Amino acid sequence: MAGKYDYDLFVIGAGSGGVRASRIAAGYGAKVAVAEEYRVGGTCVIRGCVPKKLFVYASHFSEDFEEAAGFGWTVGETSFDWKTLVTNKDKEIDRLNGIYIRNLEKAGVEIIASRAVLKDRHTVHLAGEHRDVTADKILIATGAAPFLPDIPGxxxxxxxxxxxxxxxxxxxxxxxxxxxxxxxxxxxxxxxxxxxxxxxxxxxxxxxxxxxxxxxxxxxxxxxxxxxxxxxxxxxxxxxxxxxxxxxxxxxxxxxxxxxxxxGRNPNTTDLGLEAAGIKLGKAGEIIVDKYSKTSIDNIYAVGDVTDRANLTPVAIREGHAFADTVFGDKPIAVDHSVIPTAIFSQPEMGTVGLTEADARDRYDEVDIYKTAFRPLKATLSGSREMIMMKLVVDPKSDKVLGVHLMGPSSGELIQAVGIAVTLGATKAQFDATIAVHPTAAEELVTLKDKWQAPVVKAAD
Missing domain, CATH: 3.50.50.60 (FAD/NAD(P)-binding domain)
Structure with a gap:
């Protein structure tokens, strides 16, 4: 496509959103370059959700060893070596980093290892290479960075x-x-x-x-x-x-x-030349965009955490894909941020999608709640005291399931499947009509029949 500019699309930041946007745009025939000053893959792959999940796995073994005794296993003396975990984690991150690079190269995207700063709406300065490049469209996908307060020490x-x-x-x-x-x-x-x-x-x-x-x-x-x-x-x-x-x-x-x-984390917008290009920022330094991820400058876009809409890796990927479809595929797509399945790898693990009970009560005249808390079958022999909780938030007028909230083993896996149902607007009756899988904890999602009633508190005499 390239005409009077060096590139059809120049992407600043090779995280999840920037990589996806680059690959899809290149697939539409655009000449694309992406600049990254650290490593390809972004926060999630390099120093976020992927290494963190590996650490979560490592931390679970101490409980697993204890619980094995109830099932007849004798576990000998155990020890943990932190340096082994870190080394093996680094090897996996290096592997993923290589995959991201190869996928970009395979798509025909030029990778530039340099910090990139806007000079104007069509010009980007590559600080590491001391040169300028031009692009018809520019996408900012620089993510966010951890916040530290200003206190002594x-x-x-x-x-x-x-x-x-x-x-x-x-x-x-x-x-x-x-x-x-x-x-x-x-x-x-x-x-x-x-x-x-x-x-x-x-x-x-x-x-x-x-x-x-x-x-x-x-x-x-x-x-x-x-x-x-x-x-x-x-x-x-x-x-x-x-x-x-x-x-x-x-x-x-x-x-x-x-x-x-x-x-918390702050959007990475400092010293990017955004003001020089005329891009409007919000109070937290986030880039303000419309539903198609367009900034206040009509040829410059932004996706991911730098926009502070919904700061999750899958959201950034979806935004990056939608941007490329819209701008280079002639298929306008606005990402729906209203229903986002989310996993929290706390201990115990949580999964959630849709409205909380408090949010539902603010928006609806009536809300029905179905919930249960119990010890899982495994705990009967393992001796674990950890509880599972499952909760459905329902609109009684339409019977639509407004939210599902889970706590317990594999809640992150469960909420992905449940998120499909909630996104499609499934009703409580449809949940009830689904045959249960037994014996599983998840069967409670389709066998909850009794609405939860808040305890009646009587006034003192």
């Missing part, structure tokens, strides 16, 4: 980025934050035998998720040994006598070996 703290490369596994760790990254890493460290404290400044973590799941997760994490402390934060970090000392807002003092912040 913050230089002693790490984020999830550094947690994947610690030279030694600490004996004690404090994780700060109340989102899914914080609870996942708290579970990882705790499962690997680290004395783990998690701090959150609010009254209950996992804000935005269903309240029943939030309550039960806190209960289950405490049962597993995580020291959860709500309504507190760190005001100062100091290093003394080979350890870190944390002064808290409640006046308490914690001594630890490692402090990890997971208190």
């Amino acid at each position: 913050i230089e002693h703290a790490i984020t999830s980025n550094e947690a994947f490369h610690l030279e030694e596994l600490p004996k004690r760790v404090v994780v700060i934050g109340g989102g899914y990254i914080a609870v996942e890493f708290a579970g990882i460290f705790n499962g690997l035998g680290v004395e783990t404290v998690q701090l959150y400044r609010g009254s209950l973590f996992m804000r935005g998720f269903d309240d029943d799941l939030r309550d039960l997760l806190a209960e289950e994490m405490r049962k597993k040994g995580v020291d959860l402390r709500m309504n507190c934060d760190i005001v100062e970090i100091a290093r003394k006598d080979g350890e870190l000392r944390l002064k808290l807002t409640d006046g308490d003092l914690i001594k630890t070996d490692c402090v990890m912040y997971a208190t």
Whole structure:
């Protein structure tokens, strides 16, 4: 296609969204280049969901060894080597990085290992190569980076980025934050035998998720040994006598070996030349886009976490694909962000899709709730005290299932399948008409018949 410009499409950032957009656009015949200053694959592959899930797997074995005894297995003396886990994780990340590179090259996309900065709406400066290139369309897919607060001693703290490369596994760790990254890493460290404290400044973590799941997760994490402390934060970090000392807002003092912040992520929009190109940003520094991912400049687009719409890898991939279909495939597609199945690899694991009970009650006159909590069949012999929870949120007028919220083993796998039903607008009657698979925990999703009734609280005499 290329005409008066060097490229039909220039992509800044080779994460999940940028890679998908590049490949699909090239498939439509566009001349495409993508610039990446670190490694191809983005946060998810290099220092996010993939290595984190590998760490989650590693942390589960301590419980697996204990539970095996109830099934007749005798497990001998066990030990864990952190450096082996990190080395094997790095090998897998290198393998995935190579696959991403090969897929781009196979699609005919030029990969440029350089930081790229906008000079104007059609010109990109490649800082590493000290040259400019031009493009008809530009896509920004630079993702987001961990946030660190400005407090005394913050230089002693790490984020999830550094947690994947610690030279030694600490004996004690404090994780700060109340989102899914914080609870996942708290579970990882705790499962690997680290004395783990998690701090959150609010009254209950996992804000935005269903309240029943939030309550039960806190209960289950405490049962597993995580020291959860709500309504507190760190005001100062100091290093003394080979350890870190944390002064808290409640006046308490914690001594630890490692402090990890997971208190949110900021869009990577600093020093990208966005202002020079006239691109409008939001209050958090995110790029403002329309439903087709177009910015305030009609030839510049943005997808993924840098837009701060729904910061999940599959969403970035979907946005990148939709962008290429729209701009280069003449098939306008607007991504629907209203129903997004989500897995949280906490311990226990959670899966959720659709509206929470609180959100449904805000939007609908009436809401029916179906829920259950129980110990799984495996626990009858393993001795595990971990609970499973399943919850359906239903609109009684249309009988449509508005939300499904799960906690327990393989909830992430389950919610992918359930997400199809919710996306298609399945009704409670259709759930009920589905034959159960027995014996499974998931059969509860199609056998829940009794609506949950809130306890009646009588006024005191």
